[in-house]
Amino acid sequence: MEDKILEPQIKNFSDFWRFFKQELKPKGKIFTTFNVISLPIMLIGYVLIILRLAFGLGYPITNLSQEFPWGLWIGFDVVTGVAFAGGAYSLCFIVYILRAKKYYPILRATVLNGFLAYVFYAGAIVLDIGRWWNIYNPMVGNYFGVNAVMFLVAWHFFLYMLAELVEFSPAIAEWLGLRKLRKVLGALTIGAVVFGITLSTLHQSGLGALMMMAKNKIHPLWYTEFIPVMYFISSIFAGLSMVIFEGSISHKVFAWQLDEEKHKSYPDIVFSLAKICAGVMFGYLFLKAILLVHERAVSYLSSPMGYWYLIEIIGFVLIPASMFVYGIKQKELTFVKYAAFLTMIGIIINRLNYTFIAYNWNVPFELKYWPTIIELNITASIILTEVWAFRWMVNRMPVLRSAPAWAKALDKGH
């Protein structure tokens, strides 16, 4: 396998540029089903993005209103996307801090996923905020609003992107064959990991803390003082479920990159991740029950919103958790994958609840928020662009396939 991929000899910038241009050429079939469906959506999406930048956020581009200032882009792209990218820090914690070497094969893919997620969802933020040309203000210091949770979230996004880049950069160095750079970057990994996990904890819960001041607008079944804690805990199993889900796709699509050992260890990895997910989910459920009693919201369960809450908790947290347990016991991989998919849907529902379903839930029906086709299209094009970028990088860099031998030798030094 390793012989097939030629290591480039890069001594200066023109070498790099030549190599990069060569790598830009597509590998594999061009007219796959996936390409044919996704490319038009993406291209239309890009045109729509230009329209949005030219004309602002009004109707018909989005359905955002004075009652619902945050809609699909913030609710799904940013908040849910960040929750799914929580697999990166959870897995880094397990591999680097708790030293469970078992998960090493999927680590790089997860970190790459996390990095791309943050890059693209930062892009989604730029699209969503109204005055996007001022986006550098919180960084540059055109008044630091230190009493704002959003300030913390913005800075952490930025720093976490850098931390993920540093964590992933060894793979880039291996791709470019720069050995000295690879050595330096390898040494920085543990620092980036520790920094990244700290940042992650804070901004995963920070996204929840953004909604804390909307106390009289969020339905009492969802609003508690512990929203940040619940967001943090749910990001753990959201991220790991995303790892399982995305892993099951990559495993099939990029099967040619994986050697025998990796194929064999794959189900075991999935079952272990499922065990962790199930444990965390049962803990999450227990905490939710305590919060229900603590907030004295039990009587709301028999209202329409209460039934929706029960659908979210029972249908999309309790049942997937039980399915995880069952799948692990019966060693049934399909069960586990399906449960991971259900968990992800549950996380989407949970985050969207806080953004526009349980937020301002008692607004008259005519004023309620539905995403427009344009919003859905732009969201789809952002996600598809991320998938394309992921595919491009996995096909060229040592993400799923093993690192070259010289890199492994450098790592042995640690």
Added chain:
Amino acid sequence: MNRRAFLKTLGTAVISSSLIKVKDLKAEEHKTEFYGILVDTTRCIGCRRCEKACAEANGLPIPDISEDKNKEILKNIRNTSPTQYTVVNKYETEKGTVYVPKRCMHCNQPGCAAACLVKAMRKRETGHVTWDLNCIGCRLCMISCPFDIPKFEYDKAIPRIQKCNLCYDRFKKGLVPACVEVCPTQALTFGTRRDILMEAKRRISNNPDKYISHIYGEYEAGGTSHIYISAVPFEKIGFKTNIGLEPYPKYSTGFLYAVPFIFVLWPLAMLGFRKATRKDTEE
């Protein structure tokens, strides 16, 4: 680094820090008080001159306030909008028709100012809560306002957040807000928050059968600078009564206070775990 270098650096750090003068930590006295508006809903006659004056003062589209137009407009309950910083609404109550001007409450501790990450929404020393151009348009202020006041110009390519700013520029020139200047019945009066609270209490205690004994905004959301007195209970004239007495920034301080702890403890804990899980053969 070795022991000698460590002790050297520690020594220089201690000596140099003792030379730095510690700033006097006495609490700074504020030289100004908060200013606000007392809205007496028993005096408002629904003429909407405040809306017109506000539009003129802030360069917004001027509304038509002729009597026939007023009759038509006042049939609906309106909300403030990106082009209307204040609106007058008409309510039929058991004590007759009550007109209520609705605008930003200029809270003592505004949720919008606490939510703004670039301090575009800020509470000035004189109590005015104003918006500024370094805004990035994230709309968190709209989510954080318990009264739903900030309005976003969705239809513009260069959008702004629009809300009443208590005529801050006029205030700096020594004038009262535009709406206060033109009100023909002095339903709106301007003064320091202390003075208007005292005046509200005086009016209520001198006319016990004319007002209900509650000042809206005295304690709601931690206290606001726009305070209202009324002849009928406030929920009958369109006010939210589930605001609570806690200033809204306090709801996010729980999380913010935890941040430095996590920033210090998490890296320590993780490095500790790493050390603890290190097998002796691995080195």
Added chain:
Amino acid sequence: MKNKKILSGLVILSLVYVVLIVYGLRMVYSKPVVEAEAIVKEKPENLILIKKTQLFGKIERPGVVFDHEKHVLAVQKQGKKCDVCHSFNIYGESDFSYPKNIKSKDRKTLMNGFHDSCIGCHKENIKADRKSGPITCAECHKTENEKLVLKYPVVEFDFYLHDKHNKKLKNDCSLCHHSYDLEEKDESLRLVYEKGKEESCYYCHDFKNKELTDIQKVSFKKGLDIKTASHRQCINCHLLEKEKGNEAGPLKCVECHTGKYKTIADLKDIPRPNRDQPQKTFISIENATMKEVFFDHTYHEKNHKSCRECHHYALRSCSDCHTIEGTKEGKFINLSQAMHSAFSKESCVGCHSSIANKNKDCAGCHFLIKPVNIETMSPKSNSCSKCHTGKTEPQIREISKPSKVKDKIKIDIVAKEFEPADLPHLKIINKLIDVSNNSKLATYFHRDMNTICVGCHHNTQKTEITENKVPLCRSCHYKESRSLNKTGLVSAYHRGCLGCHEVMKLEKGRKCSECHKESAKRPKEIITEKNDNVVRQNKEKILNVWHP
């Protein structure tokens, strides 16, 4: 094989989930269901709603709407009388309770009693081949009546009806009036008639007060609220008279509950019940320090619909309970407070104040005058001697129209966007004088024209006003004043004029253009200076709202 089973199972599960999500979203995104409000029938037309909420509490089926008149006619057709459904005592009186002979308040017994008697009778009719009422559940407990509420208008037994009864019953008060002797040991002999002590039924049979008197407690225990007591008393008498073949009062619900009420003007010439009450008297007590107050009792009688508006506890003299020191019976309200309390409905000053403040003819001037606590004023002051005139009946003169007052006044001092306003000064004064002269109460207190002037030229002394020289509004209300507690000139005009027009419920004088037209030279803007379009950032102090 196992794989296929799992896959198909998961596909079915996915469909279930899709349905759940769609159903959930539809539920959450739908219009809230507004609970149907009670339907109130204000003209019940002799219908009775059998719901007995006090005994039954919440019932499973809707209450039964019962057409009493229909049943009366049906029973009469059969040649039977009221004792088919109602039990009568030896005197021929009934308490009109139903079902007959069931005293128990037990829910099941009561329900069965209703069902046995109603359905039983209907079944008998069917057997006898007659037209009958329903026997199935839903025909009586109709679902459309679930939220129905029947509201009968209150019967006002006014002086006209009382006089009619008096004449018919030849002034025999004992036929209706009775008192309750608590001291009497034999319970059956407690209801007695005491001549000269006849009072309103409400004194014993009305339970509005929080604390019931001893007699009220007895009637409450016996379930004799005003509704039950008056039905028993009135309908029984009417029924007996009808049986004797005499002309009798109404027996149908709507004939008493007409919803039509007589006004004070209608009752002006009706003689009041005779209890040897004084016509004109001087109110005083033993060893009084203040002079006597002249009181025209007959005039007050003629201007009220019920004696209870003043005689709120019993038909006795005020000073019986409200002595100088106060008594337990009078709730320790002493005589001075009873006469002078400014906010009470029963005191002299309170009643007069409420007329002045609430009556639309008076409120125009009086809404600007603060209520005064008379008891705190010096006994030698002017206002006391208005009523405390001593043993002479005060002479009251009407106010004569003025001669030298300005006809129209042009208010141009604040004219900016509007033309100067033309105030029809003399017209207003003449109208107010007419209003005052029409009311004896007003004429009593408005002794001369200056009192009328003080209505608008308020907070001035009467002595400062002469026919051609009055303090102007602008003397105290400064033109540029915008301060917190001082009313500026523009708001004084608007609140004073518009306020008066509003409380007097005038039709004219409510729109801007009726008082002042828009000026042709109207300035385009109404404010002095503008804001910059957006507040600029600058170096001033910004408060950090995290640290309060």
